[in-house]
Amino acid sequence: MVGAYEWLLALNAFIEYKKSANMMPKRCFLIAFRHARVLIFAFSTLILASQAGNAQVRLMLKKATEVQGSAPSPRLSDGSGAYATGKYRNLLAEAGHSNQEISAKIDQAFQQLFHGDPSTQAIYFSTGSNANGPLAYITDWNNHDVRTEGMSYGMMIAVQLNKKAEFDAIWNWAKTHMYIDDPKHPSYGYFSWSCKTDGSPNAETAAPDGEEYFVMSLYFANARWGSGKGIYNYKLQADDLLTSMRHKLEVTGPTKFGTRTVGAEVNEHAKMIRFVPDVMKEGDFTDPSYHLPAFYELWARWGPVADRQFWADAAEVSRMFFVKATNPQTALAPDYANFDGTPKQTKFAQSVNFGYDAWRTASNWSVDWSWWHKAPDEQALSDRIQAFFASQGMDKYGDLYTLDGKEIKGGHSTGLVATNAVASLAATDRRSKEFVKALWNTPVPSGQMRYYDGMLYLMSMMHVSGQYRIWSPR
Numbered sequence: 391m392v393g394a395y396e397w398l399l400a401l402n403a404f405i406e407y408k409k410s411a412n413m414m415p416k417r418c419f420l421i422a423f424r425h426a427r428v429l430i431f432a433f434s435t436l437i438l439a440s441q442a443g444n445a446q447v448r449l450m451l452k453k454a455t456e457v458q459g460s461a462p463s464p465r466l467s468d469g470s471g472a473y474a475t476g477k478y479r480n481l482l483a484e485a486g487h488s489n490q491e492i493s494a495k496i497d498q499a500f501q502q503l504f505h506g507d508p509s510t511q512a513i514y515f516s517t518g519s520n521a522n523g524p525l526a527y528i529t530d531w532n533n534h535d536v537r538t539e540g541m542s543y544g545m546m547i548a549v550q551l552n553k554k555a556e557f558d559a560i561w562n563w564a565k566t567h568m569y570i571d572d573p574k575h576p577s578y579g580y581f582s583w584s585c586k587t588d589g590s591p592n593a594e595t596a597a598p599d600g601e602e603y604f605v606m607s608l609y610f611a612n613a614r615w616g617s618g619k620g621i622y623n624y625k626l627q628a629d630d631l632l633t634s635m636r637h638k639l640e641v642t643g644p645t646k647f648g649t650r651t652v653g654a655e656v657n658e659h660a661k662m663i664r665f666v667p668d669v670m671k672e673g674d675f676t677d678p679s680y681h682l683p684a685f686y687e688l689w690a691r692w693g694p695v696a697d698r699q700f701w702a703d704a705a706e707v708s709r710m711f712f713v714k715a716t717n718p719q720t721a722l723a724p725d726y727a728n729f730d731g732t733p734k735q736t737k738f739a740q741s742v743n744f745g746y747d748a749w750r751t752a753s754n755w756s757v758d759w760s761w762w763h764k765a766p767d768e769q770a771l772s773d774r775i776q777a778f779f780a781s782q783g784m785d786k787y788g789d790l791y792t793l794d795g796k797e798i799k800g801g802h803s804t805g806l807v808a809t810n811a812v813a814s815l816a817a818t819d820r821r822s823k824e825f826v827k828a829l830w831n832t833p834v835p836s837g838q839m840r841y842y843d844g845m846l847y848l849m850s851m852m853h854v855s856g857q858y859r860i861w862s863p864r
Contacts, residue, residue, distance in 0.1 A: 462699075463695060463698050463699075464690055464698055464699040464702040466687070466690060466691065466702060467764070469761075469762040469763045469764045470763040471759065471760055471761045471762040471763035471764075472760055472761045472859070472860065473687070473761050473762060473860055474763075478760070478856035478857075478858075478859055479760065479815060479856055480492070480854075480855050480856040481811075481814055481815070481823075481826045481854040481855070481856075482495075482826065482830060482854055482855045483855070483856075484823075485823060485826055485827060485830065487830070492855050495830075495851065496551070496848070496851050496852060496855065496857060498834060499834045499844075499847065499848045499851060500547070500551060500553070500848060502834045502836070503834065503835075503840070503844045503845075503848060504544075504553075504556060506836075510836050510837060510840075511834075511836050511840065513528050513529055513530075513531060513540070513840060513841050513844060513845075514526055514527075514528050514544065514556065514560075515527055515528075515529060515587070516559065517563065520562070520566060522562045522565075522566070522620065522621055522622075523558060523559070523562055524555070524558070524559040524562065525559055525562050525563045525566060526556065526559035526560055526562075526563055527541065527560065527563045527567075527587060528540040528541055528543070528544040528560065528841075528845075529587055529841065530841040530842070531838060531839075531840055531841050532838050532839055532841060533841075534586075534587070535584045535585065535586060535587070535592055536563075536567075536568070536584070536585045536586070536587055537583060537584050537597075537600065538564070538568060538581045538582075538583050538584075538596070538597055538599075538600025538601070538604070539583075539597065539599055539600050539603075540841060540845060541560055541563070541564050541568070541600065541604075542599075542600045542601075542602070542603030542604045542607060543603060543845045543849065544556070544560045544845075545557050545560050545561060545603070545604065545607040545608075545611075546603055546606065546607040546610075546849070547845075547848055547849060547852070548560065548607075549607050549610045549611045549614060549615075549861070550610070550852055550857060550858050550859065551852075551857070552614070554611075554615055557607070557611060558622060561608075561621065561622075562621065563589075564581060564604070565621045566589070567585055567589030567590075568581040568582045568585055568591075569581050570582060570594065574643060575594070575643060575645065576595075576641040576642060576643040576645065576650045576651060576652040577594055577595050577596060577645070577650070577652050577667075578638075578641070579630075579631070579634035579638055580595070580596035580601065580634065580638075580652070580655075580667065581596055581600060581601065581604070582594050582595070582596070583595065583596055583597035583600060591646060593647060594645040594646055594647060594650070595645070595650055595652060595666060595667070595668050596652075596655065596666065596667055597666060598635065598655040598656075598663050598664060598665075598666070598667065598680055599663075599677070599679070599680045601631060601635055601655060602635075602663065602680065602682055602685060604628075604631060605628045605631050605632050605635070605685075605689070606628075606682075606685045606688070608624040608625070608627050608628035608631075609624070609625070609628045609688065609689075609692055609861075609863075610860075610861040611624040611861075612624035612625040612628065612863065613861040613862055613863045613864065614861045616864075628693075629693065629694050632689060632693050632694065632697070633694050633697065634655075635654065635655040635656060636654055636655070636656050636658075636697055636700065637654060637697075638652070638653055638654045638655070638667070639653065639654075640652070640653035640654075640669070641653070650668055651668065651669040652667050652668055652669070653667050653669065654667060655667045656700075656704070657674060657676070657729060660676075660707070660729040661700065661703050661704045661707045662676050662681070662704065662707060662708065662711065662729055663676060663677075663680045663681060663682075663704075664676055665677045665680070665726060672734075672736045672737075674729075675726055675727060675728050675729065675734040676711075676726070676727055676728075676729060676734075677725065677726055677727070677747055678711070678712070678715045678716075678723040678724065678725075678727050678747075678748065678751045679723070679725075679747045679748055679749070679750040679751045679754065681708040681711060681712065681751070681754060682708070682754055682758075683704070683705040683706075683708040683709050683754075683755075683758045683762075683765075684754070684757045684758040684760075684761045684762060686701045686702070686704045686705035686708065687701075687702070687705045687761070687762055688860065689701040690702035690705065692863060705758075708758075709755070709758065709764065709765040709767070709768070711727075711731055712751070712754075712755045712765075712767070712768065712771060713731075713767050713771070714730065714731025715727045715731040715751075716751075716771060716774075716775075716793075717793040717794055717795075719774070719778075719794065719795070720774065720775065720778040720791070720793065720794065720795045721752070721771045721772075721774035721775035721778065722744040722748065722775065722778065722791055722792075722793045722795065723744065723748045723751040723752075723793075724741065724742050724743060724744065724745075724748060724793060725738070725740045725741050725742075725743065725744075725745040725746070725747040725748050726738070726741040726742070726747075733793065740790065742793070743790060743791065743792050743793065743798060744790060744791040744792070744793060745790055746789070746790075746805075746842070749805055749806045749809045749846065750809055750846070752771070752772060752775050752809055752810065752812070752813040753809040753812040753813065753846075753850065753853070755768040755771055755772070755816065756768065756772050756812050756813045756814070756815040756816040756817075756853075757812065757815065757853060757858075759772075759815060759816035760815040760816065760853075761860060768816045769816045769817065769818055771816070772813040772814070772815075772816035772817040772818075772822070773817050773818055773819050775810070775813055776810065776813055776814070776817055776819065776821055776822060776825055777819070777821070778795060779810055779825075780821050780824070782795075782797070784824055784825075784828060785802070785828075786800075786802055787802060787806075788800040788801055788802065789801035789802070789803050789806060803839070803843055804832055804835050804843040804844075804846070804847050805842050805843040805845075805846035805847065806846075807825075807828055807829055807832050808829055808832070808843075808846045808847045808849075808850035808851070809846055809850060810825050810828075810829075811825045811826050811828065811829035811850055811854055812850045812853045812854060813825065814826050814854065815853065815854065826854055829847075829850060829851065829854065832847070834847065834848075835847055
């Protein structure tokens with residue numbers, strides 16, 4: 391028997407179909423098929439659709455949900471952070487900088503990274519247009535590829551700074567070249583995590599941090615600008631992708647890079663984001679820097695109704711996970727971790743150490759504190775990690791460390807300086823001001839390594855200035 395949960399998932403697809411006038415019925419039915427967890431229900435829905443027409447199918451689904459009941463929305467606390475108060479700390483203003491200075495600093499960073507010299511400054515590149523409009527990608531200059539990480543970061547930056555043209559061009563490129571729309575493909579409904587700049591794939595599997603930022607930036611775009619049609623129906627696109635992230639069934643099939651088995655991007659039992667949705671020899675595990683409880687709280691309010699309780703639970707789980715995954719003295723997190731918080735050893739050299747991915751973890755818990763004020767442990771973690779880096783020398787700490795604080799590689803990269811400054815949103819010690827000062831005094835990244843450093847620099851400047859905000863639906 392099909393439960394209310396399954397009916398609701400399919401109903402959501404058909405309701406959204408009504409909102410998007412140019413969405414083809416075939417696409418709608420594919421969504422319903424993917425969202426319905428019971429195969430026979432999806433199959434019978436397709437048959438009825440062809441015989442009775444879309445309106446009667448929607449009526450059938452409406453009656454079914456009335457009989458079966460609907461999934462209740464979770465009872466949520468709004469906390470006492472920026473979501474509840476509407477007030478965002480401006481650490482740069484607190485340091486004595488004027489609003490004019492701050493705006494000029496952020497605009498300079500955006501203009502340089504998006505529209506600066508193409509050889510030494512820019513990471514955003516326009517590539518013509520198609521039927522959906524202009525196309526543009528953000529490239530990892532050092533690795534000569536386009537990643538969902540950077541594309542989704544670029545969309546988040548664009549929506550926060552009210553740059554709709556850049557937002558739409560990036561999304562169009564991602565949907566055109568990175569999105570996997572073949573229902574028979576094991577990664578159907580996801581994005582290839584890496585492509586060449588000509589749009590051909592380097593992989594045909596997903597990296598969930600890209601999908602997470604795609605979803606959140608699309609919800610913010612819907613709230614800030616309103617949804618349009620087709621791929622610019624931001625709300626429908628976010629709902630569809632978020633549902634795939636949780637409910638995609640495990641499928642084995644061919645890709646251009648061999649046979650792959652791909653499933654959901656979350657571990658249902660652990661209620662955590664997975665490192666990848668692929669079934670791998672190393673087993674199932676997570677990446678602490680993928681944990682975004684600040685976003686999950688919003689998905690628990692705005693996402694598909696049937697999944698809201700899951701995301702509410704995931705937010706609480708991630709907050710507890712931060713404590714488990716970080717070293718009790720240094721607060722350093724590993725790049726990869728098991729779901730119990732212990733470091734996950736893989737063939738990747740940095741997997742059990744504080745590596746490049748892990749730079750973002752402190753930023754994630756600090757933004758969560760800023761927006762929600764629900765987990766006081768996040769304040770302790772920020773104090774702890776800043777105390778560690780201060781002990782290493784504010785102007786000379788390295789890039790990579792063992793979790794107990796032994797330096798593996800020097801460098802003092804801008805990306806880490808940036809995320810350490812964001813930790814000041816949760817920190818209570820006055821040393822936090824020194825980390826904000828360090829970011830302010832750091833120039834906009836340029837040259838070979840400007841992609842990752844630049845993305846983290848600009849987003850961090852927006853965070854510490856209160857310009858990275860929650861855009862709620864009207």
